[in-house]
Amino acid sequence: MKLCGVTILVVAMALAFSVKAEEPAGTWQLVESKYFRIYYQDAPDLVRLTYRLTRGKHKESAQRIKKSRTVPPEELKIYDELYEDTMRLLGMRSSERLAIRIYPDYEALAREYERLARKKDPVLAFYNQRNDSICVDASATRSVIGHEMAHALTDKLFMPDPPLEVQELLAGYVQTRI
Ligand SMILES: [Zn+2]
Numbered sequence: 033m034k035l036c037g038v039t040i041l042v043v044a045m046a047l048a049f050s051v052k053a054e055e056p057a058g059t060w061q062l063v064e065s066k067y068f069r070i071y072y073q074d075a076p077d078l079v080r081l082t083y084r085l086t087r088g089k090h091k092e093s094a095q096r097i098k099k100s101r102t103v104p105p106e107e108l109k110i111y112d113e114l115y116e117d118t119m120r121l122l123g124m125r126s127s128e129r130l131a132i133r134i135y136p137d138y139e140a141l142a143r144e145y146e147r148l149a150r151k152k153d154p155v156l157a158f159y160n161q162r163n164d165s166i167c168v169d170a171s172a173t174r175s176v177i178g179h180e181m182a183h184a185l186t187d188k189l190f191m192p193d194p195p196l197e198v199q200e201l202l203a204g205y206v207q208t209r210i
Pocket residue numbers: 036037038039040179183199200203
């Protein structure tokens with residue numbers, strides 16, 4: 033399996049994982065948008081991340097999310113818009129659905145990375161190719177998520193995968209422009 037993190041250049045895994053080991057720890061709840069199945073463990077995590085992503089783009093929506101402390105289904109569009117921006121930047125399109133897993137905090141994300149990769153790396157986020165999951169914590173930024181969305185997109189479109197350096201160049205391109 034392969035995990036692509038924001039701050040690392042190369043994380044290639046050739047280890048076999050059991051099905052059980054592939055199941056992320058914790059109890060997950062699910063909401064769905066056009067492109068994503070979005071998993072979270074606690075409702076405030078979904079609120080926090082969605083608010084952070086929305087506030088720079090849709091002021092009124094962000095206010096509604098902040099006030100109600102809930103994320104109405106229509107506000108999940110921010111994740112789809114981010115993916116549309118990623119596809120536009122790379123001039124590539126895919127309609128395959130992906131997952132986003134929102135971990136409560138950086139420690140939980142880092143623990144999950146370590147569990148899957150069986151090593152420690154200073155990752156801000158990572159893409160788990162095995163289950164098409166963009167893994168972030170609730171404080172992730174647009175650029176961090178854009179980077180991982182680029183990994184997810186290229187993973188879906190290229191067979192076989194292009195060299196890791198090329199994947200990171202594309203992800204870095206999105207990260208700095210989104
Ligand atoms: Zn990367």
